[in-house]
Amino acid sequence: MNSCHGCGAILQTDEKEKEGYTTSLENRFCERCFRIKNYNEYQKSTKGKEVFLENLKTIEPSHLMVLVVDLFQIPKNLEEITTLFSNPILLVLTKRDLLPVSLYEEKLKNYFLEESKQIVDTVIISSSRNYHFDELMEKIRKYQTSKEVYVIGYTNAGKSSMINRILLDYTQKIPEITTSMLPRTTLENLEIEIDSHFTLIDTPGLLDEKSLLVHLEEKDLKKVMPKKMIRPLSYQVKEPQWIYLDRYGVVECPEENDLIFYFSNTLEMTRYRKNKEIPKDFVKHSFSMQGREDVVIDGLGFIKVMRPGNLIIYTYPEVDVYVRKSLI
Template sequence: MTEELRCVGCGAVIQTEDKNKIGYTPKSVLEKGVETGEIYCQRCFRLRHYNEIQDVSLTDDDFLGLLNEIGQNNALIVNVVDIFDFNGSLIPSLHRFVGDNPVLLVGNKVDVLPKSLKRTKLKQWMKEQAHEKGLRPIDVLLTSAQKSEELDTLLEMIEKYRNERDVYIVGVTNVGKSTLVNQIINQTAEIQNLITTSKFPGTTLDKIEIPLEDGHSLIDTPGIIHHHQMAHYLGAKDLQIIAPQKEIKPKTYQLNPGQTLFLGGLARFDFIQGEKSSFTAYVSNDLLVHRTKLEKADQFYEKHVGELLQPPRKDEIDDFPELVGFEFSIKEKTDIVFAGLGWITVNDPGVVRGWAPKGVDVITRKALI
């Protein structure tokens, strides 16, 4: 029986197969570590040498244990969600675990939203959606892990609400949580009264504690896997395509009833009934949108998915879920939201249908723009 090797930083069992899981170390690095007698997982190595936190995922059971711990401590909870996948990036049942602890809800990636979108409208919608899920955030904040000026407001909010308590930062995978934490560390390294980053007292298997000046900690937790995220059906290259990197440029289409728009091969929008009208797609600038006739849409998808319609790529379509349709009767200007991709604004009354991979949400909301 092979002896288990463990990371000297966090105690995780070393493995070389999956870089997204706890304990990952590249094989070449492991061999050197065995020679020196000091084996660090990649996460601890980067934390130790670069003050950089990498996201890892926990199993559902592991994360439930962590949530129980949060509920038993007196702390501020900072829940980071993805503005483009709000429902898919909410932690299921978080409200049952936080106890009396306040929750600050942080919508990440605000920098890529069109400037015409009213931030107050978006924050109100996020608050309403959170309430529907049983979560009562003490405040809602929009931020960007990529823009330092947005971080100042986040840090002020954390100080305002933490009241000399620990701060737990939680979120599902792929919401940009670790990028946000790294920005916090870089931004506050020279601020005397906030986060001290000169040394970390050590990491644990399930979280990283960043000491605060008053003896409390900002605690970064691993991302939980939410099984209904669009991101889980895609590879790293395709994630770059669907996740907007720059401000979205809206694409407007004049459609007659009986026409269909494909968002790559990931989603589909059918205009079933109504007067000729304009429809505006708010998706990543790199995601190609194709128009076709509704009556031929099924055959068009079957023929072109993985090639003209991608992502997904041709070698991924065998594992890609079937698209499932949701029909809506529209009375007023409405957004059809494809979780993880963006949305299409329907300007006039009519009947439409939105399609997404099985398990991924298509929902409506009053138009934000």
């Protein structure tokens, strides 16, 4: 059976609405990939989270796993993925280009190395800027335990983009895996032979159901997901303030503090010294901050809170809001 070279789905000519549909089994790509690549038109995958989890659980424990994490969307709990296996993990933190140049990379790497014993090493890369790919290739070769190396992670992390970049720069092959800003682009495992010593296996990403991104329409996604380097916004708060994060959330800072906002530059942020109406469908989260901590609004971005004090966040009920040790 032929598979689509873009997303891995098995090609079929019978059911238009189902994955892998194409007009001819001779085609390299399914209709969905053809539309994403040529018209930027996207058709949502109908598969549930369980199918993707089951797929990951079938990987043999001997292979090296390359766990790809989006630096701007660092998962709350990497253990949701790492505890699924006992395999050695090379952690790849990608989309470096989205964060400020001044980022202290060593601090970030150590933070994750301390998180899990399975993580044998960490690399910080950017697929769009071709950043640290020699180091990535060197480390994959160093830690691989068999020819097959699995590339895993959450949906949208940048797994397929990373493999396309490797294909472009280290092989004569055409980088043709489908990538998109929408969740669930890769649908089945895709085996990509890089050379006679190693094959990368791209896998469909896991869905973070508590992320705002999963609940947004395409036009909102474009606004919320950064495409350019984020300009952090520093606010010195002297008296109570309400900061509206476009129409996705409200930050209430009731007392003096120094806040640094890390959100897409395309988000419209407005500051008020008096409380305006909080949208009725928002839920309130109150935090007592210790200082030098981040408040993360899953999928939207985070606020670095420099000093101890209270902070209140209002956002949609489906979205997780939590505090972590400051990462930047």
